[in-house]
Amino acid sequence: MRIKIIRLAIIGLFVLIAVDLIYVQVIRGQYFYHLSTNNRIRIVPLEGWRGRIEDRNGKILADRRVSYNVMVAPQDLLDQQELFRYLAKVLSVDQKKIEETYAQKKHALFAPVVVAEDIGRDKAIILEENKYLYPSLIVQEGFRRSYPLGKNSAHVLGYVGKINRVQKEKFKEYGYSPQSMIGYSGVEEYYDAYLKGEEGGLQIEVNSRGQQVQLLSLKEPATGQDIRLTIDSDIQQIAMDVLEGKTGVIIVMDMANGEVLGMTSVPAYDPNVFVDVKEQSQIARLFNNSSAPLLNRAIKGLFPPGSVFKVPVAIGGLDSRKITMHTTYHCDGSYEVGGMTFRCTHAHGPENLIESLAHSCNIYYYRLGLVLGADMIQQYARQLGLGSLTHIDLPYEESGHVPSRRQRSLRKKEQWYTGDTLNLSIGQGGLLVTPMQMIRMMATVANSGMELQPHVIKAIGGITVDQYDLKGDIKISREALETVQKGMREAVTNYSGTAHALDLPELYVAGKTGTAQTSGDQLSHAWFVGYAKGEARNIAFCVFLEHGDSSQNACLAARELLLGMQAKDLL
C-alpha cells in the first residue's frame, strides 16, 4: 500500500522534471540559444590610426606613434604580489601605486585592468619577453598623438582626447565608439572626420575566460587621412619669438589666395599635455589659468579695434562721395559736441584724408563720422566683414559686434547719441572684432576690393582642397580703396607717420595702427594691421598685443616679424 504511494510520488517527481526540461528547452529554447551565441562571440575593436598633420612645407606638426599599455587579467592572476613586484621593477614605479590602480579599476573578473599606460617600447619588449612567466600580463599596442613642435601652432592644431559623453551620443552614427579619440578645437576638431582612422574589429569566438579560441571575421582598421595645412611652421616660430613674454596675436595671410601662413596666439599651451595621462594636473592648470592659454585669441578673442577702424570709416566717406581725398578738416587738439570734449593726440592742424590716416587724427574722423552718420559707418564696417564670422575652417569662431542705432533701440530701448557716433568713428564704444576679421578686412582693402576666404587647409590625403579659393568683389569703388591704400602707405613712409618704424628697405609695407582703450585702468590694446609686398609673396598681417599699451609696441613687433621673415626668405 505504502509502496504504491511511493511509486506515485516518484512518477510525480519525474513528470515535474520532464515538464521543467520541456519548458527550458522547448518553450524558452530560442531565448537560451540566443544567449549562448552571445556568450561566445566577442567584438574586439581595433583602433584606426589618426592621420598626420603637416605644415605647408611637409614638416610634421601632429604625428602618431605606437604606445604600449600594460594590462592585467584578474582571472588569470595567480600570484598578485609577485607580478606587481616584477612590474614595479621593470616600469620603475612604486609597487603600491600599481596595486592601488589595480584595485581601483578592477570591476569584473573577466575584464583586463590597465595598470600602466604608454610605457615605451623598450619596457614593452622586456615585458613581452617575460610574458610566459605571468599568464595574466597583457601588453596592448595602441596609438598616441604627438606634437613634435610643442607650442608652435598649438591653437591651429587643437588637441585630441577621449570622446566625451555628449559627443558620443552625437556622433554614434558616424562610427565613433566609447573608446574613440576625438579632436578638440582647432584643425583636430574641424577636420576630425578626415583625420580619424576608421575603427576595425575582430569578431572572435572566446571561451569563458574571454580567451580567443578562433577568429570568425576581421575588419581591418583604416588609417585616417593626412592633412596638409597652409601654415608655415617657420613663420609660426618667428611669431612665437616676437610675442615671447607678451599676450597677443600674430596672423599672417597670403594676400593672393587667403591662405593663413601663420596664426599664433600667446600665451599658448603644449598640446602634448593632453596626450599624456600623467599630466592631469597640468591640464587643470591650463583650464584654470587666468590668462586663458587655451583661448585662440585670433578667432575667439573680441577686442575693440581702435584707430584701425578709421580705415572702413575713410572708405565709407570716399565711397559714399560725402568727401574726397582732398577734403580737409582742421584739428586743433579737441572737438566739442553736445557739451562734451573729444580729444586728439596732437593738434594736427589742417589734415586731408591721406594725412589723417598717416597721423591717425581723431578729429578728422569725428567730423567725418558725423558727416557719414552711424548707420553708414555700420553699413561699411559690415561690408568689410567686421562683426561677422570670417568662416575660417576652425571651430568656435566668434562673430564680434558692430553697434548700430537700430539694434540699440530694439534690444536695449536706448537712444543713440551723437557721442556714440563719435566713439564709433574711432573704433570704440562697444565695437568688438576678432584679429581674424581685421586681417581679412585689410586683405580686401589691399586687394582693392577683392575679398578672400581665409583658410588653413591646403590638402587632405594628398588632394589639394580648392573650395576655399573663393574670390568675391565687394561693392565699394576701387578709387576709394586705392586712396585709402595710399594713406596707409603714407603712415609708414612719412616721417611723422604713426607706423614709420615699419619703413623697411626692399619691402613695401602699408597699414594702420590702433590703440584701443579698454575699460578701467588697464593698458590699451595695441594693434597694427597692414600688408607687405615682398619678393616672394604679398602678405596681409595683423599684430595685436593685448594690453600692449601704445600702438608703437605693435609696430615694433611687426617690424621684428617682417625682418625675421625677410631673413628667412619668406617674404
Place this chain on the structure above:
Amino acid sequence: MKRDLAKKIWIYTVMIVVMGLAALYSASYKNVRVPQTIFYDQLVFSLAGFMIMYLLGKIDYRKFYDVAHAFYILNIVLLVLVLISGRYALGARRWLDIGGFSFQPSELMKLSLILMLGAYFSDRRPRLPYGFFSQTQMIFWDLLIPLGITIVPMVLIFKQPDLGTSILLFGIFLSMLFATALEYRYIWGLLGVCLAATPFAWNVLKPYQKDRLLVFLNPNIDPLGAGYTIIQSKIAIGSGQIFGKGWLSGTQNQLNFLPERHTDFIFSVIGEEWGLVGAICLLTLYFLLIYTSLDIANQVKDKFGMFVSIGVVAILTLQVVINIGMVAGLFPVVGLTLPFVSYGRSSFLIFVIMMGFLLNLSKRRTIF
C-alpha cells in the same frame, strides 16, 4: 520472472553508464581545464564497477545485514576523522586520504545509513499502542531512535560542510520511515516539527550556502559569482533545444562556460549537446531503473531486503531529481552527483554496490 528483473537492472545500468561516458568524453574533449584522463579513469572504473556489481550479485545479501552495524559505526568514525584531518578542497573538508587512495566517507555514509536503518527497521516488531506508556515507547523506538541514527552522520556531514548530502540522508530516512508501519500522524508530526525549525536552520548555514539559496531565488543578484554556474548551466540546457547542438559541439561546454561540468553539472552537457531528446532518454532510463528497483522492493518477502531496496530507490530518485532540477534551475545548487554519470569514484562505487545488492535481491526474493 526473477531473471527478467535482474536483466532489466543490468540493461538500464549499463545504458546509463554508457550515456554518461559519452557525455564525459565530450566534457573533457580537447580540453585543458577538464583533462581527458578523467574520461579514461571513469571508463576503467566503470568496467571495474560492473565486476563488483556482478560479484555482489553472487554473495548472499543477508551478509549485508550482519555487517550493517559495524559498517555504520566504522563510517561514523571515518566522518569524524574527515573533520579532524581530511583534505581540504573547494572550501570543504570532504576527502580522506588512506594509503594513497582518497575517497569521500560522506558518499559511503549513504550506503551505511541505508543498511543500518534497514537492519534496525526490520528488527522492529509491530506493536499495538495500548495506553500512554506504550505510545511513548513506540514513538521512542520507532521514530526517535532511527532519527538519532540519521542525525549523527547528518550533523557530521553538515559540518564538512556538505548541505546536499546531509539533506539527502534525511530524505532517505523519511522514505524508509514511510515504508514502516508507523502511523501517518507521527510522520506528519515529524515533518511539521522540521518545517517549524526551518527558520532556525537558516542561521546554521554557512554564508556561501545562504548565497546559493538566495541566488536560487534570483540568479541575477550575482551573475559572476554565485549565480554564474546556475545561469551558465541554464543557458547550456536551454540552448540545446529539442535536438541539441550535437555531440562534441556544445559551445557552452567546449568553450568552458560550464564550471564543474564533469561532476555535478554533467547533465548540462547532455542537455546542450543532445537536446530534449537526449535528456528525456536519460530521464526515462533512470525512471525505468528506479521503477524496477521498486518492483523488487514490492516483491521481496524479506523485510531487510525490502527496507534496503526502498532506501536505494529513495537515494536514486532524490539524487536524480535534485541533480537535474538543480542543473535546470528548478532547485537551489546543492552538491549532489548524478548517479553513474558524474565523474567521481566514491559516488560511482556506492551506486554500483547498491545495484549489486538489488541484483542479489532479485534472485533471492522468493527464498522465504
